[in-house]
Amino acid sequence: MSYALQTLWHERQRYASGVLAVTFSAVLIALQCGLLLGLFKITSIPVDNTTADLWVGSQEVPSVDLGKPIPESYLSRVAGMSGVDHVELYVAHFANFTKPAGGTELCYLLGSSLNDDAVGTPVVLTREQCDSLTMPNAIIVDESDVKRLGLDNPEGKAKINGKDVTLVGTVRGLKSLAAPWVLCSTHTARHLLGFLMPADHVTYLLARCTSPARAKEVAAELHSQYGTEMGVYTSEEFSLRSRKYWLFRTKAGIAIGYAALLGLVVGAVITAQTLYSATAANAKEFAILLALGVPRWRISLMVLGQSFWVGVIGILLAYPACLGLKYGAKQVGADVDLRWEVLLGTTVLTIVMAIVSGVFALRSVRQIEPMTLLR
Amino acid sequence: MTRDEGQSMRWAGSSSTPSLKGVNLVRTFGDGTARRAALHEVSIELFPGQIVQLMGPSGSGKSTLLAILSGLLEPDSGQVLADDDGVLRDVWQMTGKEREQYRRKHTGFIFQGYNLFPALTARQQLEIVLRWGEGAATGDARRRSDEMLDRLGLGKNKHKKPAQLSGGEKQRVAIGRALVKNPSFMFADEPTSALDWENGQKVIELLRDAAHQRGASVLCVSHDHRILPFVDVYYHLDDGHLERRALPVE
Secondary structure, eight states: OOHHHHHHHHTHHHHHHHHHHHHHHHHHHHHHHHHHHHHHHGGGHHHHTSOOSEEEEETTOOSGGGOOOEETTHHHHHHTSTTEEEEEEEEEEEEEEEOTTSOEEEEEEEEEOOSTTOSSSOTTOOHHHHHHHTSTTEEEEEGGGTTTTTTTOSSSOEEETTEEEEEEEEESSOOOSSSOEEEEEHHHHHHHHGGGSOTTEESEEEEEESOHHHHHHHHHHHHHHHTTTEEEEEHHHHHHHHHHHHHHHTTHHHHHHHHHHHHHHHHHHHHHHHHHHHHHHTHHHHHHHHHTTOOHHHHHHHHHHHHHHHHHHHHHHHHHHHHHHHHHHHHTTOOOOOOHHHHHHHHHHHHHHHHHHHHHHHHHHHTOOGGGGOO | OOHHHHHHHHOTTSOSSOSEEEEEEEEEESSGGGOEEEEEEEEEEEOTTOEEEEEOOTTSSHHHHHHHHTTSSOOSEEEEEEEETTEEEEGGGSOHHHHHHHHHHHEEEEOSSOOOOTTSOHHHHHHHHIIIIIOOOHHHHHHHHHHHHHHTTOGGGTTOOGGGSOHHHHHHHHHHHHHTTOOSEEEEESTTTTSOHHHHHHHHHHHHHHHHTTOOEEEEEOOOGGGGGGOSEEEEEETTEEEEEOOOOO
16 A cells, blocks of 8 residues: 555545545536536437437438428438438427417427337337327327426317317326427327428438448438438437537536536645645654655655545545435436546546645645754 | 773774764854854764764754754855765755755654654654665565664564554654664754653664664764763753863763
């Protein structure tokens, strides 16, 4: 065990505040990022809940809910590509939802094919629900949106764009951020949208390819041939594109950046102060080493070593705390997306923060003078 | 014949050439009217194989002289000539890095406080000096540390941390830390003041052994008159003036 780690362990009560400060920073950063990513997952729900490999929409479509109508005839361009097994139509657009008891909400219609081999059918739908949706003007919403849309009221009739709709079921896992997602068939969607969706137009063409690798190649080939007329993305690309768009559009990334920065600054100040006072407490022992000719940089290295270990131990304590808080958040319906990129980024940031704190604490090493040992 | 003359003759192995010379050392503290001279043109010679005691009242400049001779405090004027591998060099004409290297190679220190790292074992207190000072390999540092602790009678305590050691044992570990690199000069500042006489006697015997058996030049600053029978030369410093005095006859 290194002298730095051994000292840290022996004087663990002294270093506890620094370790806890690192833990606090790491939890704050990881949870903030995880909550944000979890929140913005909602923006890509339509993409993530299908089994399509490719999404073809209007040119440079920034997010799945902002697609403009494209001609259905583009279907032949996609179907004609080698490696494409299946192509289908997908109709999606904002619509005006009138609650049964009055009042309106903006909703987002997701009209997909409901056949057995369809790739656009939301994966959360059961076979029975798919069958129910084939009825005219049948809709399904997430159970969390039932109250918001006034569908818990047995009286009255809900309307979309002024046309009667019937709720035939609810699902879980399709929570909305702003406008509730409303699932229906392509036929119902066209009927409800009316003039908003020109004849012979759809919002997206969804395709299944022979393999995900082939999907990437097909996307690249279609993009090079028809990039000026349509946007072609793999599902992963389109999902990420949708999340990024809303992340930057809403400037939520900046807010999270400030919160993370605050966590880092608080952590850094406490850690630096802890290391400073711990080093000052051992000043006489270090002074002896300096008197014996040990170079000052060796002592500085030990302080930096201690700051590194403070960071590592802080991170090790932070992760179980993050998982616990993630579980707690899930119980109240919030998704914290603690993907490996978030955990790795948090680790790197907080360890760098701990080492930078160590660098600030080095002023205590510079103040050590062997002369102070003489009475 | 005074006892110190007898001692000088007894240590036939010791050289007639001083290993460390302080020449006309002057050091003042403070400014303006508060300016006070701690050392007035002090000259002193230390020889290999000799243990020298420096006594004097509090504030007489003892620690200042020790600090200047050991390369820790720069004098206002005067020279500190030290034997650096057969060549007498002025310690205060060296660059900071050279002086650090000189201290690493040649000097050992013992202070009144033991100043041991609470987290480290007795062995590690010695190892750290060798590993961080000389850059000794782990195995070599361990072997030399164990040898030194065995010699100090601390072989059974090498895995103990300071909190598990008595005051006398701690001071012996501190001596081991100073001696493990086999220094040419040993500077001890009140090494026995925190110990009872039984342990103090053991400590001073160890310092005497460092001089007589290892050929080191040992300068011991102390108020303790009971040490005098163990030393070879006795200096008295008062108000910045140094005077060599005869040792009491046994």
